[in-house]
Amino acid sequence: MVSTQAQTGVGAEHGASWDDAPYPVLVADAQDSVVLRNDAATVLLPGAHPGTRFADVVPGWLAEAHAAVRVPGPRTGQEPDAEPPCPPLSGTIGERSFEAHPSVRADGAVTWWLIDDTDHVLAREALDMERRRTAFLAEASSMLLSSLNLGRCMDVTAQLAAEHLADAALVIAPTHGRRLPVVTCPRGGGPSTSHESADPDEVPGLGEALRGFPPVPSRWIDPSSAPAWMVPEDFGTVGSIVITPLPGHGVPAGALVLLRRSGGAAFTDSEEVFARLFAARAGAAMSAARLYAEQTSITDVLMRELLPPSLHQISGVDYAGGYRPSADHERIGGDFYDVHPAAVEGDASLITLGDVCGKGLEAAVLTGKIRNTLHALLPLADDHQRMISLLNTALLNSHHTRFVTLVLASAVREGSGVSLRLTSAGHPTPLIIRADGTVEEAQTRGTLVGAMPHAPARTTALTLAPGESCVLYTDGITEAEGGPLGGSHFGEQRLKRVLSECAGMPSESIVERVQMLASQWIGRGRHDDMAVVVISAPRTHHLSAVNGHTRGRFTA
Amino acid sequence: MTTTPPAHLRLSTDDTEDADDAGDTVRIELQGDLDHDTADGLLAAVTTVLGDHPRLDDLHLHCAGLGTVDSLGLSVLLMIRRRTGHAGVRLHLDDRPAALDRLLALTGTLDHLTTSSATAAGPFGAEDPPRTGGNGKAMTVRPTGPDGTT
Numbered sequence: 001m002v003s004t005q006a007q008t009g010v011g012a013e014h015g016a017s018w019d020d021a022p023y024p025v026l027v028a029d030a031q032d033s034v035v036l037r038n039d040a041a042t043v044l045l046p047g048a049h050p051g052t053r054f055a056d057v058v059p060g061w062l063a064e065a066h067a068a069v070r071v072p073g074p075r076t077g078q079e080p081d082a083e084p085p086c087p088p089l090s091g092t093i094g095e096r097s098f099e100a101h102p103s104v105r106a107d108g109a110v111t112w113w114l115i116d117d118t119d120h121v122l123a124r125e126a127l128d129m130e131r132r133r134t135a136f137l138a139e140a141s142s143m144l145l146s147s148l149n150l151g152r153c154m155d156v157t158a159q160l161a162a163e164h165l166a167d168a169a170l171v172i173a174p175t176h177g178r179r180l181p182v183v184t185c186p187r188g189g190g191p192s193t194s195h196e197s198a199d200p201d202e203v204p205g206l207g208e209a210l211r212g213f214p215p216v217p218s219r220w221i222d223p224s225s226a227p228a229w230m231v232p233e234d235f236g237t238v239g240s241i242v243i244t245p246l247p248g249h250g251v252p253a254g255a256l257v258l259l260r261r262s263g264g265a266a267f268t269d270s271e272e273v274f275a276r277l278f279a280a281r282a283g284a285a286m287s288a289a290r291l292y293a294e295q296t297s298i299t300d301v302l303m304r305e306l307l308p309p310s311l312h313q314i315s316g317v318d319y320a321g322g323y324r325p326s327a328d329h330e331r332i333g334g335d336f337y338d339v340h341p342a343a344v345e346g347d348a349s350l351i352t353l354g355d356v357c358g359k360g361l362e363a364a365v366l367t368g369k370i371r372n373t374l375h376a377l378l379p380l381a382d383d384h385q386r387m388i389s390l391l392n393t394a395l396l397n398s399h400h401t402r403f404v405t406l407v408l409a410s411a412v413r414e415g416s417g418v419s420l421r422l423t424s425a426g427h428p429t430p431l432i433i434r435a436d437g438t439v440e441e442a443q444t445r446g447t448l449v450g451a452m453p454h455a456p457a458r459t460t461a462l463t464l465a466p467g468e469s470c471v472l473y474t475d476g477i478t479e480a481e482g483g484p485l486g487g488s489h490f491g492e493q494r495l496k497r498v499l500s501e502c503a504g505m506p507s508e509s510i511v512e513r514v515q516m517l518a519s520q521w522i523g524r525g526r527h528d529d530m531a532v533v534v535i536s537a538p539r540t541h542h543l544s545a546v547n548g549h550t551r552g553r554f555t556a
Numbered sequence: 557m558t559t560t561p562p563a564h565l566r567l568s569t570d571d572t573e574d575a576d577d578a579g580d581t582v583r584i585e586l587q588g589d590l591d592h593d594t595a596d597g598l599l600a601a602v603t604t605v606l607g608d609h610p611r612l613d614d615l616h617l618h619c620a621g622l623g624t625v626d627s628l629g630l631s632v633l634l635m636i637r638r639r640t641g642h643a644g645v646r647l648h649l650d651d652r653p654a655a656l657d658r659l660l661a662l663t664g665t666l667d668h669l670t671t672s673s674a675t676a677a678g679p680f681g682a683e684d685p686p687r688t689g690g691n692g693k694a695m696t697v698r699p700t701g702p703d704g705t706t
Contacts, residue, residue, distance in 0.1 A: 357627035447664025
């Protein structure tokens with residue numbers, strides 16, 4: 001191409017061919033005078049009449065390039081090692097951008113071809129900008145989503161925004177009570193958290209952004225109207241402030257405040273759009289973290305509410321209980337037990353142990369409902385069948401057939417023994433450990449509760465002599481899978497053998513032994529919830545010693 | 557026809573459409589565990605069958621290949637019993653393994669699940685289960701007074 005131009009220049013019959021050239025062309029001779037220009041160059045540089053000094057009529061960058069090309073002598077124009085604009089030669093003329101291609105003739109004259117690349121430059125700048133933004137958003141997403149900690153999400157959001165979008169950034173979370181949690185981060189600094197006792201509605205746009213409804217766009221506010229807490233210390237004069245809502249998953253996640261110093265560039269439209277894109281990612285991450293935190297706290301609350309109680313001696317009857325949920329990290333599940341002391345001394349206490357169908361949190365919620373219902377029915381505790389029927393009615397539901405199987409036991413000390421009434425509602429039969437080591441099944445049977453219109457059950461009455469115990473358990477024990485070869489159930493027979501070896505043992509020891517053996521049986525395998533409650537008649541002549549060792553003794 | 561439910565429980569459905577007045581019979585063979593993970597698959601399959609066969613008289617669940625049935629499995633059997641009852645379909649649990657029989661006996665659901673709905677008696681010979689014909693949603697047969705049964 002260069003050689004073609006040179007030929008054209010050499011064969012200069014300065015006619016129509018020059019003027020037809022699509023690009024502006026200027027020729028300057030060895031004395032730096034303009035000798036020729038075509039029509040396009042006339043339009044572009046109206047002052048460059050032939051005969052004028054080249055350096056006087058073209059922009060500085062082109063004059064420098066011209067000097068640099070000419071000095072080393074005649075050769076095909078590549079910019080020499082002076083310091084003209086970076087390769088390729090380019091610069092602006094008027095408002096547009098040009099590339100300049102020189103070709104040097106044998107006589108030292110230089111022909112300058114000027115090619116308009118304004119659009120190309122704009123497109124490249126836009127592309128670079130988009131690439132930087134995309135890279136930033138990708139970085140932001142991966143940093144934000146790697147944390148489910150709300151405080152950390154706010155820190156990261158403020159830090160990223162301060163680094164890429166503004167001179168300082170504030171992240172404000174929706175208020176809890178009267179104080180606004182605020183994370184402030186100046187550019188180049190670290191995020192710091194504070195709680196401002198400020199009314200967000202005093203700052204235009206902030207209240208709406210924090211409420212999340214109605215949705216508000218980013219909002220410019222007058223820097224002078226910003227309260228003092230919004231401006232970091234030593235920030236200087238604020239030039240512009242924009243408040244952008246952080247949209248969450250259906251809930252507002254907070255607001256992002258961007259500040260720029262006066263004297264710097266204000267926010268452009270495209271920067272504002274970009275800030276919104278960033279805000280959408282930050283908001284999603286923050287609301288995910290918030291939901292996670294809420295869920296964790298709900299689980300904590302439920303756990304505290306649903307954990308089985310620790311048992312002890314009540315009114316001369318020994319109680320002990322043990323519970324192991326199916327997943328060890330869950331701590332709550334579908335098994336439950338409670339001991340309700342009698343309202344009047346001398347009446348029977350009510351012991352409940354049950355197993356709700358299902359596992360985990362869903363089962364735990366139903367468990368809570370059942371325990372509450374049974375608690376409310378305590379005045380009827382004398383009539384097990386009536387309690388079960390009322391519970392059945394309360395649980396019956398057209399949407400599902402979730403049920404509970406349970407055992408009700410009423411226990412009262414009578415002389416040195418304990419008189420028991422037992423009712424099983426579709427639950428594994430309670431086992432009685434007699435003093436001589438025989439293990440009996442209690443003669444009670446009934447249907448499960450909550451899935452069928454009626455829940456009939458048969459109650460049995462018996463007496464525990466001193467040292468004898470009644471064991472209530474859930475099928476998690478008998479159906480524990482494992483054993484030396486794996487895959488076999490712990491089973492009722494094995495449980496009975498274990499219990500017969502427990503004759504005469506205190507209730508707590510029996511619970512511990514059953515739990516220990518079942519856990520050993522399972523090894524590391526999967527298991528269901530496992531609950532055991534033991535009701536014992538204390539050995540009379542050991543009573544004082546037993547009492548001395550029993551935790552939380554209740555005096556009779 | 558074979559439906560593909562979740563893993564561990566395979567169902568094969570087999571319908572016999574009688575041209576005469578004997579009505580339709582569908583037989584579903586259960587193979588595998590009926591538990592937490594698979595129970596919903598069986599319920600969905602039965603719901604589909606009930607929807608597809610408005611003239612169905614008998615639904616046979618063939619249980620010989622059934623492994624472990626856990627509490628959710630039992631819950632789904634009770635739900636199936638409720639749905640077939642509403643639809644006027646007789647439910648049959650055929651070839652029950654001993655473990656299933658033990659579970660049903662222990663939970664007092666054997667009679668309820670195995671007494672065909674046409675002549676259904678509640679467990680322990682109590683009165684009818686709530687098959688208030690056509691009144692599909694009115695399953696919550698709540699006695700008005702607090703003392704419903706005894």
